[in-house]
Amino acid sequence: MEIEQQALSNPTGVETIEISGSVALLEALIAEGTEVIFGYPGGAIMPIYDALYDYKEKLNHILVRHEQGGIHAGQGFARTSGKVGVVFATSGPGATNLVTGLADAMIDSTPLVCITGQVFAHLLGTDAFQETDVINITTPVTKWNYQVTDATEIPEVLSKAFYIARSGRPGPVLIDITKNAQIQKFDYSGYTPCNHIRSYRPKPLIRNEYIEQAAALINQAKKPFVLWGQGVILGEAEKEFKAFVEKSGIPSAWTILGAGAIPTDHPLNVGMLGMHGNYGPNVLTNECDVMIAIGMRFDDRVTGRLDKYAKQAKIIHLDIDPSEIDKNVQTTVPVWGDCKETLPALTALIQQKTYPEWLKKFRDFDQKEIEAVINDELHPASGELTMGEVISHLNELTHGEAIIVTDVGQHQMVACRYAKLNKTRSNVTSGGLGTMGFALPAAIGAKFGAPERTVVAVIGDGGFQMTLQELGTIMQSNIDVKILILNNRFLGMVRQWQELFNQHRYSFVDIESPDFVALAAAYRIKGKSISERGEISSSLKEMLEHKGSFLLEVMVTKENNVFPMVPQGCSVSEIRLK
Amino acid sequence: MDSNKINIAPASLSSGEPARAGTDGGRDEAKQEFTITVYTENQIGLLNRIAIIFTRRKINIHSLNTSPSEIESIHRFNIVVQETEDVVRKLSRQIEKQVEVLKVYFNTNDDIIWQEMALYKVPTDIIAEKASVERLLRENGARAVVIRKDYTVFETTGHREETDALIRILQPFGLIEFVRSARVAIIKNSDGFNRKLREFEKAEPGEDVNENEYLNKGQRIFTM
Structure with a gap:
């Protein structure tokens, strides 16, 4: 093993060494800087796990409780670290359990490399035990996928996989490796990272004409409005974005995946876009004269009714993915390219400006929203607890320094609306796919991706029960994740829609929960459940100060609604405050 | 446009x-x-x-x-x-x-510029007996690919309407089988x-x- 390791660590040497496909895979992971693998073994991936036995010192493998948990953990890791998440699963059910996470990572542009075991190549197509056609099942939900049937392909395929996953618009890649290829020995001559594939251009060529035209539009605008999305974070362009916003003086609003790219309390940050976003950004979308969309894709939850969306505005769209231009909203000036490069070029050409009157309009709408919605949500004087006041207390204790991982539903909207975020990569949520059950496993990965930071998973009582088996992963990995369950004893978002649009016909949204504190105790995780206003702050403090994981359940009011709200099929300017 | x-x-x-x-x-x-x-x-x-x-x-x-x-x-x-x-x-x-x-x-x-290719299988005896069929085929630019005792295969290339037209023409003469390729196109x-x-x-x-x-x-x- 000693000698073998030495030879392997010398990729430039011409000598070759005979190794198995499994060892070549693990060497590739090490060469790509993999720190942690989230996985679950099984028959068809056993040779890889056998090789992993000798790599325990170099690769940290976290045994999850379900492959879906594994891939969500990989996503959480990728989101907070900015690196590629690595996931292992076996063939058949192991592979199909990845599908939800792949779809989630695909729609939220999360870089992942998933390795699945596959039956022996000679058994492909024979309905062998635990055989499933994972390549075809995952084609719509992967940026790229590939089946390896020969060990000699492994180094090159893995280098392509990592390159594709992290370059351009990132996304999930799945590599399916047949068992024979895992076992097969071959002459290995080292690992060469990939940096070019002739048919793949991750970054479109930047056209200065567009940047000049965009700058001209911005410079003559009276009411410009910036919308930013996760592209700013994925492109690691937070500084460039901040410089652009500050020089241009343009009020800027975010999609939920863009949250935190500039701090919540930045004077030009005017809040959240979309269905449950802030009042001003939604209403004024239909008043701005120039809209500058940066690294966002005009999701229907952001735009509401498209034919009444910003019709008066000229639209500048900065995106690394040319297929996003004109996909949903017709662009006036397309600025194709990596915003880390296009933003500084644009900033250089725009005039330093401020728009005090225009900005005041946003703040006036804020005032209306505060009076109509926010005050009651964050500072209720009496009555049952609200989700918002819990988040408000959390903000005071974390000072906006924590990573907030959210699941899907009402608590997600409340947490994303009200959580204070000082830093980028602080908001981990399932945005595009809306995957309930995302938060608990994603929080595990988030902690591995940013071990020095506090990770708080805010989860509803419904979503928690979808992946609560990952408490076992937390217990065994001994990591520190704070679990904050906002329990309204309902599948709250669906209930809200049923109340508002289905005449209070509460169809199967009444959900019972187990004793979450006892459940946590069964996993040796300390827990507490509260329902009194006076306990919120002290309990959150106890949770945050506790060494190790902690589950805090807060019983909140049952039938609270998230407002403002743009009802489905309505224009953003028809946003309702109640 | x-x-x-x-x-x-x-x-x-x-x-x-x-x-x-x-x-x-x-x-x-x-x-x-x-x-x-x-x-x-x-x-x-x-x-x-x-x-x-x-x-x-x-x-x-x-x-x-x-x-x-x-x-x-x-x-x-x-x-x-x-x-x-x-x-x-x-x-x-x-x-x-x-x-x-x-x-x-x-x-x-x-x-x-695009074309599709079509093959038509027709009974040889009918083709041999009826001179009109041969004329129709020639008029439609078809050429014989295979001639056997029992059947003959004609081939033609053209746009959809053209290959369709020949189906209609051959149908009364006992068209046995027909197949058409996908479109190939030059920009x-x-x-x-x-x-x-x-x-x-x-x-x-x-x-x-x-x-x-x-x-x-x-x-x-x-x-x-």
């Missing part, structure tokens, strides 16, 4: 004229036949990856031809759909985004792909490879 083309010449900015004609994304546009030409690597599974871009939008592929191109290792797809230009542009961009796709073009029938205004491929092989392809519809270098060519 160009109603939703975006004119972003600097002049349009100063004129104050919104450059966003067809702001509903061209949804009212009429559907017509488009031929999508795709240059790809020769990769297992890529056909499925391309096909699902159509099927996820519930769009039927009218005709599909895939075959090695004139360039070693590069495959060429011809895909025919009946759709609006707006939809075809979105489909094309999503196809070109696939890792193993080099380039996508989409064209109306005016932009291309009138194209320099082929050889030079482009060499550019693609560079880490930083030159500007001319990064054609761009907004710069009007070829009306229906877009790429990054």
Whole structure:
């Protein structure tokens, strides 16, 4: 093993060494800087796990409780670290359990490399035990996928996989490796990272004409409005974005995946876009004269009714993915390219400006929203607890320094609306796919991706029960994740829609929960459940100060609604405050 | 056709004229036949990856031809759909985004020269007996590929209407079997792909490879 390791660590040497496909895979992971693998073994991936036995010192493998948990953990890791998440699963059910996470990572542009075991190549197509056609099942939900049937392909395929996953618009890649290829020995001559594939251009060529035209539009605008999305974070362009916003003086609003790219309390940050976003950004979308969309894709939850969306505005769209231009909203000036490069070029050409009157309009709408919605949500004087006041207390204790991982539903909207975020990569949520059950496993990965930071998973009582088996992963990995369950004893978002649009016909949204504190105790995780206003702050403090994981359940009011709200099929300017 | 083309010449900015004609994304546009030409690597599974871009939008592929191109290792797809230009542009961009796709073009029938090949199997005795049939076949540009005692196979190439016409003609004479190939199409205004491929092989392809519809270098060519 000693000698073998030495030879392997010398990729430039011409000598070759005979190794198995499994060892070549693990060497590739090490060469790509993999720190942690989230996985679950099984028959068809056993040779890889056998090789992993000798790599325990170099690769940290976290045994999850379900492959879906594994891939969500990989996503959480990728989101907070900015690196590629690595996931292992076996063939058949192991592979199909990845599908939800792949779809989630695909729609939220999360870089992942998933390795699945596959039956022996000679058994492909024979309905062998635990055989499933994972390549075809995952084609719509992967940026790229590939089946390896020969060990000699492994180094090159893995280098392509990592390159594709992290370059351009990132996304999930799945590599399916047949068992024979895992076992097969071959002459290995080292690992060469990939940096070019002739048919793949991750970054479109930047056209200065567009940047000049965009700058001209911005410079003559009276009411410009910036919308930013996760592209700013994925492109690691937070500084460039901040410089652009500050020089241009343009009020800027975010999609939920863009949250935190500039701090919540930045004077030009005017809040959240979309269905449950802030009042001003939604209403004024239909008043701005120039809209500058940066690294966002005009999701229907952001735009509401498209034919009444910003019709008066000229639209500048900065995106690394040319297929996003004109996909949903017709662009006036397309600025194709990596915003880390296009933003500084644009900033250089725009005039330093401020728009005090225009900005005041946003703040006036804020005032209306505060009076109509926010005050009651964050500072209720009496009555049952609200989700918002819990988040408000959390903000005071974390000072906006924590990573907030959210699941899907009402608590997600409340947490994303009200959580204070000082830093980028602080908001981990399932945005595009809306995957309930995302938060608990994603929080595990988030902690591995940013071990020095506090990770708080805010989860509803419904979503928690979808992946609560990952408490076992937390217990065994001994990591520190704070679990904050906002329990309204309902599948709250669906209930809200049923109340508002289905005449209070509460169809199967009444959900019972187990004793979450006892459940946590069964996993040796300390827990507490509260329902009194006076306990919120002290309990959150106890949770945050506790060494190790902690589950805090807060019983909140049952039938609270998230407002403002743009009802489905309505224009953003028809946003309702109640 | 160009109603939703975006004119972003600097002049349009100063004129104050919104450059966003067809702001509903061209949804009212009429559907017509488009031929999508795709240059790809020769990769297992890529056909499925391309096909699902159509099927996820519930769009039927009218005709599909895939075959090695004139360039070693590069495959060429011809895909025919009946759709609006707006939809075809979105489909094309999503196809070109696939890792193993080099380039996508989409064209109306005016932009291309195309052919489909058809084979017709008819009983030999009828052909031999009836001189009129032979004349009809000749008039329709068909030629005999195989003549056997019991049947004869004729071949013709042409547009759909032409190959269809011959079915109708042969039907009364006991047409036994018919098959037609997918459309193959040559783009009138194209320099082929050889030079482009060499550019693609560079880490930083030159500007001319990064054609761009907004710069009007070829009306229906877009790429990054």
